[in-house]
Amino acid sequence: MGLQTDLRPGVAICWFRADLRLNDQPAFAAACRYEKLLPVFVHPAAGKSEVGGASRWWLHHSLSALEEELNAQSSRLIHLRGDPLKVILELHKKLDGSTNPLAAVFWNRRYEPQSVARDREAKKRLQELGLHAESFGGSVLQEPWNGGKDDGSPYQVFSAFYRAASKRGVDLDILSVPQSVPPLPQFPQLASSGRGKGSLADEISLEEAKLLPRAPLSWADGFAKHWKPGAKAAQTQLATFVKKGLRSYSETRNNPGLEPAGTSRLSPHLHFGELSPRQVLAAVVQETGDWRQQKNESVQTFCKELFWREFAHHLLFHFPKTPEEPLRPAFQKFPWRKDARGFSAWKKGQTGYPIVDAGMRELWATGWMHNRVRMIVGSFLTKDLLLSWRDGAEWFWDTLVDADLANNTLGWQWISGCGADAAPYFRVFNPVLQGEKFDPEGVYVRRWCPELSALGKKWIHRPWEAPESEKKKVGWGERYPAPCLDHRQAKVRALQAFEKTK
DNA sequence: TGAAATGTTGGGGCG
């Protein structure tokens, strides 16, 4: 509290989006320099979903956590609903003429094409009204327009992008990440009754928000066993990973069976901005020293992963059509198949290839899949089943708690061979060999395909080759399906299809 | 952040 003479007059809105934290949050910090702070989250209008089902589960809990943090400091989070510009303009109207008129609106930039267009329009309209409207970076380490080549054109190959990024470095002040939340200004007096529903035309409760915009998600109920959304949990996870997982990362990250996990599991926290990439990098630097001159292979590998995230945003910004179209034009005419049964088997984890099925079931059960396995199931969908990468991207979009347009698009275009720095199309993952290489004991498969758990490790990734007695023991062909296709033949078919892009 | 075929090398069994 104390004297607030240095505060600017009026109300500042902090428009929360994918930045659900209070620390190292530029828009929030800017809004805290005003007399009154109005934290706002805008849900999409009824029937208009912007995120997939699993993400809505996460978002709900993350917003609860954010709300709790704000409440703990005598503030609130207002949930609104509808077109963001429209509802903010309504707020403006409502506050106009009151003792605390709206003075400023702050937000942190997003880089999805629709966001970019919407935010540009919003900024223009708000500024026309004489309001201070300002956006900040903070969800990425470097703005996507800054990461390009000297002539301004974007990178399309990761190694070059990364080389340039490490040569450039990340500004030192970027790494002096704020360690504490700024003091919170008062919550403004709102017209009419003040608290709760009805005080604003479009205000809705969190309980209502949870149900938007579609039916309740009974499938997501199990996620709580595996995840704790919210900024506090994100910080805990980061600290734990840096202390316990970072130094062995390059060894452990490819083994999906490890418990606790060999990966950071930070992706959903990063996606929702419960954690900034600067905080992640700062934690790594604090623990191990400068990321650029890092000798430790694990630290290097982990930092590289952070920059894959940067690369994805760089690409999405410069190639805004890539969520729908392959970056490599030759793939426009790729003869993707339609195969409802195959697609369904893939989604349900019933392809008959254990590592693929384990991954798809992990996804369904937890809202997340280990990255090594994402590559395996992605290769299987696009190269074995020969279904479009967009089908896969759509499924991931709906089922991943970390679904992120930039990362999802890059990942699927990469694995299917039609994108930036893509694996050449003839790189077809062999699900048996990948399983044996990265899940050598079959721990991961047994966890998610328990009907196979009685199989020894010799057969766990190729149950169809097991002796009859072993097959019988686990009900192979009944409780667990025979392979939905022959990988060898599928690979030949994929290579033939690839010829048509030439 | 492939897999599989093909080529090369070198150790060791064996006549």
Next chain:
DNA sequence: ACGCCCCAACATTTC
């Protein structure tokens, strides 16, 4: 002791 063959291990090429 020597050459021959086998084959694992590794390297290179090809898709």
